[in-house]
Amino acid sequence: MIATRFTEEFGIQYPIVQGGMQWVGRAELVAAVANAGALGFLTALTQPTPEDLVKEVGRCQDMTDKPFGVNLTILPSLKPIPYEEYRQAIIESGIKIVETAGNNPAPHLPDFKAAGIKVIHKCTSVRHGLKAESIGCDAISMDGFECAGHPGEDDVTNLVLLPVARDKIKIPMIASGGFGDARGLVAALALGAEGMNMGTRFMATQEAPIHGNVKQQMVENTELATELIFRTLRNTARVASNSVSREVVGIEAKGGATIDDLADLVSGQRGRKVFETGDTEYGIWSASGVQGLINDVPTCQELVERIMQEAGEIIQGLQIATTTV
Numbered sequence: 393m394i395a396t397r398f399t400e401e402f403g404i405q406y407p408i409v410q411g412g413m414q415w416v417g418r419a420e421l422v423a424a425v426a427n428a429g430a431l432g433f434l435t436a437l438t439q440p441t442p443e444d445l446v447k448e449v450g451r452c453q454d455m456t457d458k459p460f461g462v463n464l465t466i467l468p469s470l471k472p473i474p475y476e477e478y479r480q481a482i483i484e485s486g487i488k489i490v491e492t493a494g495n496n497p498a499p500h501l502p503d504f505k506a507a508g509i510k511v512i513h514k515c516t517s518v519r520h521g522l523k524a525e526s527i528g529c530d531a532i533s534m535d536g537f538e539c540a541g542h543p544g545e546d547d548v549t550n551l552v553l554l555p556v557a558r559d560k561i562k563i564p565m566i567a568s569g570g571f572g573d574a575r576g577l578v579a580a581l582a583l584g585a586e587g588m589n590m591g592t593r594f595m596a597t598q599e600a601p602i603h604g605n606v607k608q609q610m611v612e613n614t615e616l617a618t619e620l621i622f623r624t625l626r627n628t629a630r631v632a633s634n635s636v637s638r639e640v641v642g643i644e645a646k647g648g649a650t651i652d653d654l655a656d657l658v659s660g661q662r663g664r665k666v667f668e669t670g671d672t673e674y675g676i677w678s679a680s681g682v683q684g685l686i687n688d689v690p691t692c693q694e695l696v697e698r699i700m701q702e703a704g705e706i707i708q709g710l711q712i713a714t715t716t717v
């Protein structure tokens with residue numbers, strides 16, 4: 393049993409979070425994560441409309457009576473996104489925990505707070521964490537350079553980012569980026585976090601609503617199987633290495649590429665097809681170097697129980713080692 397400020401303040405059994413993942417954060421996965429005692433997030437923008445999001449929250453509520461949340465990501469997109477309507481849908485659906493990401497959540501906070509919603513802001517730098525704390529966020533999820541998706545532009549890895557953030561930020565902090573097993577959880581706690589976030593690891597679970605070929609590819613891939621795209625557009629994203637992501641990196645390396653030059657290759661709709669059809673070379677899909685730690689496709693319950701069991705053994709082992717020296 394590992395209780396932290398995070399588990400206590402958010403009413404979660406274990407200090408493990410399944411953070412927002414576009415196309416992956418659907419009811420099947422989030423309910424399984426919740427039933428396993430961890431905190432899962434549906435991704436608002438995975439649903440084509442705010443009305444669909446309300447239905448997806450309802451579907452998840454039918455599968456679990458444990459807490460779960462919704463992620464609202466605010467990043468550049470190929471089509472305009474009606475953020476206010478998604479925010480309203482989150483509030484109307486009765487959700488009590490929201491993960492914001494990608495940009496300053498200030499415009500959304502007053503309505504979330506008025507509805508009694510706790511907000512965890514996903515940050516990629518200490519200055520963003522300080523800002524989140526100053527505007528009233530309840531916790532931060534600190535995303536190191538290791539993470540899949542958008543790691544920001546500072547390239548600071550978690551061995552430095554987390555303790556520096558801990559020294560300066562008082563609200564609870566979840567460690568995110570590069571975490572996939574019990575060793576990661578114990579390290580996250582040692583570095584000053586009150587829990588760890590896993591994205592890539594939760595994709596390779598039985599309940600993740602993506603094609604089995606993608607899960608198998610993640611088992612086969614090593615920690616080297618990622619690319620950084622959009623570096624030249626200052627919208628860096630760490631994604632699985634495949635022919636499409638390598639082509640994007642190649643185009644950017646020539647210099648002067650605009651989003652219009654890349655749009656066809658990087659479109660989220662194409663990435664969605666990867667997860668639906670299992671053709672891992674069809675489009676861009678997010679994954680981190682945690683792929684190197686993935687050797688199986690367990691249920692969420694098996695994964696969470698294994699991590700908690702092994703984390704307890706590691707902590708006990710460290711205590712024995714230090715008392716016998």
Ligand code: NAD
Nearest residue numbers: 414467468469470471540541542625627651658659660678
């Ligand atoms: P999309 O199809 O609109 O865009 C595809 C990709 O191109 C996204 O990564 C987007 O950020 C990027 N992009 C679009 N316009 C851009 C511009 N003008 N300049 C620079 N980059 C640009 O997006 P989608 O796949 O439908 O996803 C919807 C939202 O979810 C986007 O905001 C996206 O960034 C986000 N997302 C987050 C993750 C994550 O891991 N956190 C993964 C996939 C998508």
